[in-house]
Amino acid sequence: MPLKHIEEFRDAKLAQNLVAKINATKTRHIRLMEVCGTHTVSIFRSGIRSVLPPTISLLSGPGCPVCVTDQREIDAFIELARIDDVILTTFGDLMRVPGSTSSLQKQRADGKDIRVVYSTVDALEIARKNPAKQVVFLGIGFETTAPTIAAAIVSAARTKVTNFSVISAHKLVPPALETLMTLEDVRLDGFILPGHVSVIIGVNAYQPFFDRYQIPCVVAGFEPTDILQTISMLVEQIKTGRPRLENAYQRAVTPEGNPTARKILDEVFELADASWRGIGVIANSGLKIREAFAAHDAQRLFDIQVPEPQIPKGCICGDILTAKKIPPDCKLYATTCTPTDPVGPCMVSTEGTCAAYYKYHV
Amino acid sequence: MCLAIPSKITRIENDMATIDVDGVQRQASLLLLEDAAVGEYVIVHAGFAIQKIDEAGAMETIRLLKEAAAFVESGGGDPS
Ligand code: SF4
Numbered sequence: 001m002p003l004k005h006i007e008e009f010r011d012a013k014l015a016q017n018l019v020a021k022i023n024a025t026k027t028r029h030i031r032l033m034e035v036c037g038t039h040t041v042s043i044f045r046s047g048i049r050s051v052l053p054p055t056i057s058l059l060s061g062p063g064c065p066v067c068v069t070d071q072r073e074i075d076a077f078i079e080l081a082r083i084d085d086v087i088l089t090t091f092g093d094l095m096r097v098p099g100s101t102s103s104l105q106k107q108r109a110d111g112k113d114i115r116v117v118y119s120t121v122d123a124l125e126i127a128r129k130n131p132a133k134q135v136v137f138l139g140i141g142f143e144t145t146a147p148t149i150a151a152a153i154v155s156a157a158r159t160k161v162t163n164f165s166v167i168s169a170h171k172l173v174p175p176a177l178e179t180l181m182t183l184e185d186v187r188l189d190g191f192i193l194p195g196h197v198s199v200i201i202g203v204n205a206y207q208p209f210f211d212r213y214q215i216p217c218v219v220a221g222f223e224p225t226d227i228l229q230t231i232s233m234l235v236e237q238i239k240t241g242r243p244r245l246e247n248a249y250q251r252a253v254t255p256e257g258n259p260t261a262r263k264i265l266d267e268v269f270e271l272a273d274a275s276w277r278g279i280g281v282i283a284n285s286g287l288k289i290r291e292a293f294a295a296h297d298a299q300r301l302f303d304i305q306v307p308e309p310q311i312p313k314g315c316i317c318g319d320i321l322t323a324k325k326i327p328p329d330c331k332l333y334a335t336t337c338t339p340t341d342p343v344g345p346c347m348v349s350t351e352g353t354c355a356a357y358y359k360y361h362v
Numbered sequence: 363m364c365l366a367i368p369s370k371i372t373r374i375e376n377d378m379a380t381i382d383v384d385g386v387q388r389q390a391s392l393l394l395l396e397d398a399a400v401g402e403y404v405i406v407h408a409g410f411a412i413q414k415i416d417e418a419g420a421m422e423t424i425r426l427l428k429e430a431a432a433f434v435e436s437g438g439g440d441p442s
Contacts, residue, residue: 014428090409118409119407119408119409119410120408120409121389121391121409121410122409141408144408144412145407145408146408147394147410147412148391148394148409148410150411151391151394154393155393178398196405196407196412198411199405199413200412201420229426244420249420250416250419250420250422251416251417251420252405252413252415252416252419253413253414257411258394258395258412260393260394260395260396261394261412264393264394307413315386
């Protein structure tokens, strides 16, 4: 049965062997980026950084959903909470992210109705039970999360839950990869591609990006051996000078991805420009709710105006998301800014790079 | 945000599956994975099953891992 494979993917002996193989493969100094926040956490937790040769640097990319959410979007979420008769529903990570002047957590302390849910199914249930209120879900996250939100919108439309809407602040991974390749001061030699984004979009979705930039790319799972194998494959590609787009997470990722999820994404959303923290606007890197589902689009239903946003003073989260800097480069890191009292989103989210650095020593 | 452990489906009712995550029972929507069946292992993200674990894919990866291990154990390495 597949579950027993977990043991094999966590086998310390296999991991040691992979580490030995990576160490035996001599390359110049290389910089590999893990794009997904869950990979960042897994890499830190398993201690992978400490067993790699000094020639390999692992850098965290723009893959923590809360962290890449633009300050203006955070401010808009907070503004929504202030509207009468609105129940805001959100994933927990967003609660403590500081907006320009407040946070969702502070709004809740002030008596606003903000509820943390585990899934959009729960948010929809809250809407059913509170027909006199408008229930708004804060839609953040990448291609993995967006279909779960699309499914909720379709369910709401079909079952006539007219008081459920979503504010769509989703971000797409392939356009961000393209942008990273064009940023000044960002030099990368390979990508550890996100596992569960790839479950949805499939390996083929990276093909145009790969064809254009010819940079080593490997889709990775989340167990330590998955990540070590991915690094080993990337190192091999770099050593031989033959970049490839490969899949090291074959038990879950197919060339085409999940067709049902892709279909529902396309049914509900269309491409739109999106603004990323630290990067700015990337063309066609976001998702906007289609006209057909306008009744469930919080952006259309509520006229939300926010003043020019203010980034927390001294926070260099933006540069960290693009691997231009690392957390210890930030003056506030571990002094004013800690997980219990975070200044920026990269310290708030458990998937944030600053939080990972703090928790696991560095 | 990604729960990486595959969970076993123990029950299906309408579009909802009951899944077993290390002994804890949870609910997962099957709206994004229509052909899942009881007894299968799925990856769950934010309350939705998003993919079945492919047995052949798992075996293939393990085979590659073991191959790498054998390579190391045989004293292989980069000559340069
Ligand atoms: S340590 Fe805190 S203030 Fe500095 S970049 Fe990270 S989140 Fe921002």
